[in-house]
Amino acid sequence: MTRFLLGRVVQAAATLALLSFLVFALIGLMPGDPIDVMVAGDPRLTSEDAARLRALYGLDRPLVERYLAWAGGALSGDFGYSRLFARPAASALWPALLNTLRLLSVALALALCCGIALGILAARRARSRTDYAINLAAFAGISLPAFWLGLLLIILFAVTLGWLPAGGAPPPDQGGAAAMLRHMLLPVATLCVAHIAAYARYMRGAMLEVLEETYIRTARAKGCSTRRVLLAHALPNAAMPVITLAALDLGTLFSGALITETIFAWPGMGKLIYEAIMGNDYNLALLALLLAAAVTLAANILADIAQALLDPRVRLGEAAEP
Amino acid sequence: MSAPGSSGTAAAAQAPARHLTPGQRRWRRFRAHRAAMASAVLLGLIALAALGAPLAEAAFGHDPYAVDLFARYAAPSAAHPLGTDELGRDVLLRLLYGARVSLAVGLAAALTAALLGTLIGLLAAWHGGLIDAALMRLADIMLSLPLLPLLIVLAAIDPAKLGLPREAAAFDLVRIIVIIAAFGWVTVARLARAAALSLIRRDFVRAARAMGASPAHIMRTHLLANLVGPVAVATTLAVGNVILLESVLSFLGLGIHPPLPSWGNMLTNAQELIFSAPLLALWPGLAIFATVIACNFLGDGLADAFDPRADQRAG
Numbered sequence: 001m002t003r004f005l006l007g008r009v010v011q012a013a014a015t016l017a018l019l020s021f022l023v024f025a026l027i028g029l030m031p032g033d034p035i036d037v038m039v040a041g042d043p044r045l046t047s048e049d050a051a052r053l054r055a056l057y058g059l060d061r062p063l064v065e066r067y068l069a070w071a072g073g074a075l076s077g078d079f080g081y082s083r084l085f086a087r088p089a090a091s092a093l094w095p096a097l098l099n100t101l102r103l104l105s106v107a108l109a110l111a112l113c114c115g116i117a118l119g120i121l122a123a124r125r126a127r128s129r130t131d132y133a134i135n136l137a138a139f140a141g142i143s144l145p146a147f148w149l150g151l152l153l154i155i156l157f158a159v160t161l162g163w164l165p166a167g168g169a170p171p172p173d174q175g176g177a178a179a180m181l182r183h184m185l186l187p188v189a190t191l192c193v194a195h196i197a198a199y200a201r202y203m204r205g206a207m208l209e210v211l212e213e214t215y216i217r218t219a220r221a222k223g224c225s226t227r228r229v230l231l232a233h234a235l236p237n238a239a240m241p242v243i244t245l246a247a248l249d250l251g252t253l254f255s256g257a258l259i260t261e262t263i264f265a266w267p268g269m270g271k272l273i274y275e276a277i278m279g280n281d282y283n284l285a286l287l288a289l290l291l292a293a294a295v296t297l298a299a300n301i302l303a304d305i306a307q308a309l310l311d312p313r314v315r316l317g318e319a320a321e322p
Numbered sequence: 323m324s325a326p327g328s329s330g331t332a333a334a335a336q337a338p339a340r341h342l343t344p345g346q347r348r349w350r351r352f353r354a355h356r357a358a359m360a361s362a363v364l365l366g367l368i369a370l371a372a373l374g375a376p377l378a379e380a381a382f383g384h385d386p387y388a389v390d391l392f393a394r395y396a397a398p399s400a401a402h403p404l405g406t407d408e409l410g411r412d413v414l415l416r417l418l419y420g421a422r423v424s425l426a427v428g429l430a431a432a433l434t435a436a437l438l439g440t441l442i443g444l445l446a447a448w449h450g451g452l453i454d455a456a457l458m459r460l461a462d463i464m465l466s467l468p469l470l471p472l473l474i475v476l477a478a479i480d481p482a483k484l485g486l487p488r489e490a491a492a493f494d495l496v497r498i499i500v501i502i503a504a505f506g507w508v509t510v511a512r513l514a515r516a517a518a519l520s521l522i523r524r525d526f527v528r529a530a531r532a533m534g535a536s537p538a539h540i541m542r543t544h545l546l547a548n549l550v551g552p553v554a555v556a557t558t559l560a561v562g563n564v565i566l567l568e569s570v571l572s573f574l575g576l577g578i579h580p581p582l583p584s585w586g587n588m589l590t591n592a593q594e595l596i597f598s599a600p601l602l603a604l605w606p607g608l609a610i611f612a613t614v615i616a617c618n619f620l621g622d623g624l625a626d627a628f629d630p631r632a633d634q635r636a637g
Contacts, residue, residue, distance in 0.1 A: 015463050023475060031480035139357075139622075143615035145566055147573050148607030151592060155600045255468030259570055263593065273471045274574065277478055289475070292468040300466050 005301065012297040016290060020074075023289050024067045027282050035059060037083075037280055070286075080283030084276060089283040093272065093291065099169060100261070100268035104253050107188045111195035112246050116239055118196065119203020120230060123238075126208060134200060141197025146256070150190040150263040157186060167265035187264040191257060195249060199242055206238040213237075240310045247303035251296025348627040358623020361616035368613055372421035379415055386415035387581050395599050407602055408591055417605055420583040424613070427498055427568045427584070432560040434503035436553055439510025444541060444549075446511070447518035458515070461508045469505060473567065476501040477576035494578050498571065502564050510556050517552055518545050551628030555621050562617030569610050585610045 035053050039045045045053075054060045058069065073080065077090075085092035122134040158166035164186055170179040210216065211234055219233045258270030265271070269288060276285035342350070353359060371378075379386065382401065390410030398405045404413040446454040481493060521527055527544050565585075571577030572586025580587055585606040592603035 011459075012466075015466065019467065023472075026475050026479060029479045029483045030475070031478070031483075136357075139615055139618055140611075143562065143566075143611055143618050145569055145607060145610050145614070147570060148589065148603070148610065151589070151596065151603045151607070154593075155596050155603065159596055159600065251466065251468065255470045258470050258474075259574070262574070270471075274474065277471075277474055285475075289468065289471050292471055293466075296468050297466050 005305070008301050008304065012294075012301065015297060016294060017071075019293050020071065020286070020290055021067055023286055024070065025063060027277075027285060028063065030277070030280070079287045082276075082281055082284040084279050084281040084284060089287045092284055093269075093288060096267060096269050096272040096288075097291070099266065100254065100257055100270065103184060103187055103191065103261070103266060103268060104250070104257060106184060107191040108195070108246060108250065108253060110188065111192045111199060112243070114192070114196045115199025116203050116235075116242060118200035119207055119238075119242070120235065122200065122204040123207035123211065124226075124230060126204075131204075134204075138197040138201045141193045142201075144193060146190055146194060147259050147263055149193060150186070150260060153186045153190060154263070167263070169267055183266075187260050187266050190260045190264070191253065195246075195253070198249075199245070202245060203238065203242050206241050207234060210234045210238040240307070243310065244303050244307045247299055247306050250299035250302070254295045254299075255292050347630075351629075352623050352627035355619075355623035355626050357619040358626075361619035361623070364612065364616045365620065368421060368609075368616075369425060371418055372425055375415070375418035375422060378418055382412065382415065384412055384415070386412060386419050386583065395602075404605055405601065407588075408595060408599070413588075413602070413605060416583040416588060417585070417609060420585045420588055420606065421609065423495070423578055423582060423584040424565050424568060424586070424610070427495065427502075427578075428561045428565040428613075428617075431499045431502040431506060431564045431568075432557050434499060435506030435560060436510050436557040438503060439507035439556075440514045440546075440549060440553055442507060443511040443514025443516075444518055444545060447515045447522060447545075448537065448541070454515075457511070461511055464505060464508045467505075470570070473501060473505070473571060474574065474576055476504075477571050494582070498568055498577050502567055506560055506564070509560070510553060513552050513556055514549055517549055521545055521548055551624075555625045555628060558617055558621035558624055562614040562621070565610060565614055565617070569606075 035050050035057070038053065039050050051060075058066060070080065079089045081087070082089040082092045118134050118138075122131045125131055154166050157164045165183055167183075167186075169183050207230075216229060216233055219229050224233070254269070256270075257268060258274055260266070261268045261270040262274050269292065273285065273288045273292065275281075276288055375386075384401075388411065390406070392410065394406060394408055394410045396402050396406040396410070402412050402414065404417065407413055407416070442457055446457040477498065481497075521544065527540060530540055530544060568577050568584065569586030569589070572584045573589050575587070575590055578584040578587055580590075588606040589603060592606075595602055
């Protein structure tokens with residue numbers, strides 16, 4: 001298992017390195033460059049000045065050379081300067097990362113609880129009305145455009161009813177937990193819906209499969225109550241794949257939060273990535289994207305470990321490929 | 323598509339029905355999935371509405387691109403059944419023309435991804451060894467990348483810096499189809515590879531090989547024919563996902579750019595207008611939602627239709 005994990009980590013590192021070069025090259029292809037922005041901001045700059053500035057910042061050198069210079073700095077912990085925030089890119093990233101993790105941990109925990117509960121409810125009476133209703137709701141949940149749901153929630157709870165703030169995060173020294181909770185409610189709900197739906201469908205399937213097993217029949221024959229059979233015997237085994245799925249989703253959520261954070265003006269990683277890309281803040285965009293990719297890769301490895309720990313039948317590294 | 327008798331009752335579906343061809347049985351299973359049937363009808367209506375957009379334009383007598391600053395935020399009326407937007411353009415006509423864009427992007431990107439994915443999956447399964455390992459590693463890597471931020475970077479690229487002409491509308495469409503298909507092939511490729519691998523080991527393929535059938539013949543008649551089901555299901559679900567992605571990118575101002583309407587970019591300004599015109603946010607979102615949920619139900623119904631075991635489970 002150690003060898004397998006080591007291999008995965010090496011592969012993830014190689015992926016990150018490759019991705020950093022690709023994104024570096026792609027960002028260079030986006031409209032405008034930092035010197036264009038400077039020239040636009042200062043009419044006294046001539047085109048000779050612009051050329052001299054390009055030379056000064058090394059923007060006239062070939063792509064590979066520029067990338068190597070960046071990578072050398074990055075390996076020694078220098079990720080360059082963020083133009084939008086006028087401070088080192090790494091330090092601009094830190095508060096955003098914390099904000100996103102705060103949002104995601106609540107959303108993921110809530111989605112798992114609700115999804116597993118709904119899945120059990122649906123599986124308990126398969127093909128009943130409850131089952132069909134949950135199935136219908138789950139289909140609706142995975143088909144809702146998250147940004148539209150966010151807009152509807154804002155219109156309903158912030159504009160019409162005026163119960164909750166339409167967006168933003170409270171300043172760190174004000175309001176305490178209550179204000180934080182009020183600001184988080186709508187974004188968390190927006191993030192959750194699709195995942196609750198996905199987990200509920202998955203959980204129902206896993207539950208129905210487990211309920212066919214002989215050990216469930218044995219438990220029933222021994223006279224266990226339905227509740228005990230469902231919660232004590234079936235749930236632990238059926239929940240395993242769902243928890244693995246949730247670990248995999250951590251990466252999806254991390255980059256999917258982009259749209260939710262943008263709509264609710266939540267100062268997290270997603271909003272930061274979007275603003276950095278739109279604002280030509282190359283260093284910040286590159287670093288934030290790589291961090292998002294690193295989280296996704298780490299989540300995948302974590303999912304493998306979780307599966308191996310929860311299910312003794314899984315042996316990592318052997319029979320991983322069909 | 324010709325089902326014997328139109329009474330698809332549960333009793334009839336349960337009967338052994340040995341006289342039916344596989345196609346007829348599929349149709350019967352599909353028909354039993356009521357949500358999928360309703361979705362097929364709904365998607366057909368949406369497609370018809372999209373195709374009929376010029377007719378609606380002629381009937382109402384105004385142009386979906388015509389800006390009329392004296393008629394901004396008009397309430398629904400006979401002339402403008404869904405009112406007008408912040409530039410005084412007719413919302414219904416823009417919805418209909420937006421349907422053309424959203425559906426075209428969804429279909430084109432999903433089909434391109436399906437084609438690419440099937441080819442790559444078949445290639446990997448057929449050759450095995452190094453080619454298989456390399457392609458599947460690539461698929462793993464693609465799956466572990468943060469999709470939305472990368473799509474945004476790709477959608478923000480300036481075509482002029484690549485030496486491409488900046489032909490607004492057509493370029494937008496092609497770019498979004500290409501970048502979504504570039505990520506979309508992975509799912510289909512894994513599916514096609516897994517299915518092809520299990521098929522290759524089956525006796526009928528080995529028999530065909532022993533009789534001297536060429537690889538091309540085996541791929542065409544034995545592998546591709548049996549891949550149609552799973553690939554069709556995955557593609558149907560993909561259409562819905564692509565429409566969602568396109569709407570997100572257009573909403574962020576990166577996919578389809580106005581004045582060409584798409585359901586996503588009709589919502590771009592909706593957020594600033596939630597106080598003055600909340601209804602503007604309603605219709606495009608509802609259109610996206612209805613289309614995507616219909617694709618998902620249709621995919622579910624097709625999965626049942628192509629799954630022979632669904633007969634025993636039904637009822």
